[in-house]
Amino acid sequence: MAVFVLDRQKHPLMPCTEKRARLLLERGRAVVVRLAPFTIRLKDRVGETRQPLRLKLDPGSRVTGLALVRESATRDPEPGAVERLEHGLWFGELEHRGQAIREALEQRRHCRRARRARKTRYREPRFLNRTRRDGWLPPSLQHRIGTTVNWVERLQRLAPITALSQELVRFDTQAMQNPEISGVEYQQGELAGYEVREYLLEKWNRTCAYCGATHVPLEIEHIVPRAKGGSDRVSNLTLACRPCNEHKGNRLIEAFLKGRPVLLKQIQAQAQAPLQDAAAVNATRWALLNALKTTGLAVETGSGGRTKFNRTRLGIPKTHALDAACVGAVDQLRDWNRPVLAIRATGRGAYRRTRTFNNGFPRAYLMRxxxxxxxxxxxxxxxxxxxxxxxxxxxxxxxxxxxxxxxxxxxxxxxxxxxxxxxxxxxxxxxxxxxxxxxxxxxxxxxxx
Structure with missing residues (x-):
């Protein structure tokens, strides 16, 4: 894992290796500033030559992946072509506490409602006197944006970051490398198939729609067969294991599930429904994009399908930090097998100085x-x-x-x-x-x- 370096005036310099940081500390040329992420400050240097650094983010509902990479250009065998080569320097996984915030607000709401029903001090309910500003998000979602932006600003103070990359949308069937193509060719670019497959894997929870099998190879299945007039729209697609796909064949789903009406109704309803919690995740990511633009750095965006395409092409395992490293346009990625700093949001304590039972009565008192x-x-x-x-x-x-x-x-x-x-x-x-x-x-x- 690379070590962050500050100069004598606490300005960020290029990260160095652990060996070099150890030598600087042993020779008395540097002092330790932070342990996590590990940062040192030089005593005898001010400023140096800097290289392009890009911070990549893979926002998630529970964990956000962070990857700091160094960019360099390399010549492609084709004449005039240049590939973007990236070297992994630092990786982190930021675990949010949105669920804990949501549960705390639920508990507060239950206590207030119970207090209105008991013969104690009455709290009058408020109606029609509250307004929400434009772009308002629930506290559990706003927390994800706040913690992510907080760590972007922290890393800016520790490294000379020149650009940002964010996975903006999880599925973008229109994102092709050649934006000028149209018609049928619009869906036949280099990313054809990855966006739709990733969408179906998330929508159907990576299970066979007919038998519920998991951890097996899944194939894209047409609910209404193409031979019967079915289309290739995602609302007509599902996932099935090979035995179920071959057993169904070109039959209509009503005939295939004739003896299982409950499963038939469930599949038809799920096929027409959008992806679960997609609206909340997308709202968070757009708000995060607007917050990242305020940093003054160039922000590159990509889709989840392209991230999976890059990870599969480069033969990289799936983790939150490595997903972040594969966001956007990536031709080559080196030095990705590095330690990962797991960052868990714990909060700064509570304002209340009394702990209560489930019924709201005090059971313990904390120090002031x-x-x-x-x-x-x-x-x-x-x-x-x-x-x-x-x-x-x-x-x-x-x-x-x-x-x-x-x-x-x-x-x-x-x-x-x-x-x-x-x-x-x-x-x-x-x-x-x-x-x-x-x-x-x-x-x-x-x-x-």
Whole structure:
């Protein structure tokens, strides 16, 4: 993983390798600024030659992939052709907490409604006196935009980024490399088939519509066969395994599912319905695009079908970070097998100082001050315990107590009852938790975990 470098005046320089950063620290020419993402500051240099850096984003409903790549041009064997070569420098996966925000708002709403029904202090419901501004988004969706833009601005302060790339829409059947073609050729460009197939995989949950088989090769199936007048529109397409596809043949779906009316009705309804939560995801991505334009950098957009096309052509496994590296126009991608920094949004605590039961009555009271002996919950600390059952070095996030006996959450588990005298601050809490994955975590492995 590349190390971010700042000059003596805290201006971003080109990232360097871990070996070079280690030598600079050993020789006393640099100091550590941050641990995650790891950043150093030079003591004896101001400014240097910079190269084109592009930050790529793959927005998702739960995890957003981040990839910082260095661009360079290489000559293609064809005369006059130039390919865009990209070198992976840094990869990250930003996990949002939109679901937690949604659940907290639901709990608050239930408490307010219950208070109106009980014989306690009455809270009058508000109707017809609230308006929403143009472009309003629910807090759970606005959080995804805010955290993503926050990390774009952070990386801008750590690296001289010159351009951005964002996966704007998941499926774009009109996106072809040659925009001047028309008619039948419009759907026969280099990306033909990838957009429609990816759309169907998401819409039908990667399962056979007839038998429900998963983790098997799926084929595109016409609900109304073309021999019976069916079209190639996505509303007439579904996914089926090879045995079901061959068994159905050219028969109408009503005849094929004659003895299964419930499944027939379900397939017909799902075929006409749009992709689930597509409106919310698309609204978030358009709002994110408008927010990225305010950074003043050139923003390149691409579709999910093109991302999958690039990843399949280059033989790269599917992860959120590597999907981000494949966004947009990519001819060659090198140095992609690097560690990934997993960033989990944890929040900065709660305003309320009382914890309640499900019925709303208090069960515990929290401290009014968030710091004890200079430490705050979420700080990254190094605890060196000299003796006792907990003797050793423990590095992780700390959970403070009023007594001064803290809990340190390490990768191997939580170590409870460590005195604040043995703790040394490494990095202040910034609302995020960090973990480094040395190997790419694929989607199948993530689901299994």
């Amino acid at each position: 001050h968030k710091r004890v002996n200079g430490f705050q919950t979420g700080d990254w600390v190094r605890a060196e315990v000299p003796k006792g059952k907990k003797a050793g070095v423990h590095v992780g996030r700390v959970a403070i107590r009023r007594t001064g006996s803290f809990n340190v959450q390490t990768p191997g588990g939580t170590v409870a009852g460590i005195s604040h005298r043995y703790c040394r601050l490494l990095q202040r809490a910034d609302g995020y938790g960090y973990t480094i994955h040395t190997k790419p975590v694929t989607e199948d492995a993530r689901r299994a975990a």
